[in-house]
Amino acid sequence: MSVLRGFLWLLAFLLLGQTFVRLFHIPMPSGVIGMLLLTLWFGYRGDMNPDVVRISQPLIAMLALLIMPGVVEIFFVADQFADQWAAILTALIAGTLLSVLSSLLLMRRYLPANDEPAPSIGSVDHE
Template identity: 85%
Template sequence: MGRCRPEPHDAFGMMLVFQRSEISAMSVLRGFLWLLVFLMLGQALVRLFHIPMPSGVIGMLLLTLWFGYRGGMNADVVRISQPLIAMLALLIMPGVVEIFFVADQFADQWTAILTALIVGTLLSVLSSLLLMRRYLPQSTAESDLRSADHE
C-alpha cells in the first residue's frame, strides 16, 4: 500500500514499467511531431507570402492560435515543450563558442559594441521601469506602502 511505482524485480512489475515508459515516450514523440508540423506550416507561410519573419516564430504564433481555438493545450505538446525549453541554453552554446574564434574580426569595433550593449541595456531598463511604474495599476499592498512613504 502507498507504493505508487511497481518494483521492477518481478517480471510483471518490469512489464508495467516498460509499458509506462513506452506510453510517455510515445507521448513525447507525438508532441514533437506536433511541433515539427507547426514549424513546417510556419515555413510554408513564410515562403508563400514572403513574410520577413523567422518560420519558428510563425509556427509559435500559429500553435498559440490553435490552442486558443481548441480552448486548451495539447498534453503531448506540453510534455515535450518543457524539456525543449529547458534545453535552450544547451542549444545555443555552440554559437557562444564561436565568439571566441571570431573576436579579432570585430577587433576595431569592441568599444562601440560594448558601449552600445551596456549603456543601451541600462537605458532601456531605466525607461521600461519608469514606463511601467507610470502605467501598471498598483497592487493594494504596494499603494499602501507608497502612501505610507509620502506621509
C-alpha cells in the first residue's frame, strides 16, 4: 500500500505541474514543474514522505531509461539547431553547473553532519 501512496503523491504533483504549465503558459515540461513543486513542498514541511522515498528508489535506478526517448529525439532534430550551437553549449554548461551547485547545497542542508574528521591523504592507521 505504501508504494501506491507514493505513486499517487508523484502523480498528484505531476498533475499539479501540468496545471501550472497550462494556466501560466510556462515553457517547461510539466514533470519538471511538478518535481520542483514537490521539492518545495517537502522543503516547506522539513522532511520527506517515506512513501515517496520508497517509490522513488526504483525510479532513480531506471533514470537512464526514463530520459532515453528525449536523447534519441535529439538525433532526429539536430540539424534544425545547427546554427544555435553557442546558445546550446552555454545552456549545457550553465545547466550542469547549476545542477551540481543545487545538489551540493541540498546535500549539505539535508545530510547529517559527520563528526569524524576525514583521514588525510597519505595517513596510515596504526592499530
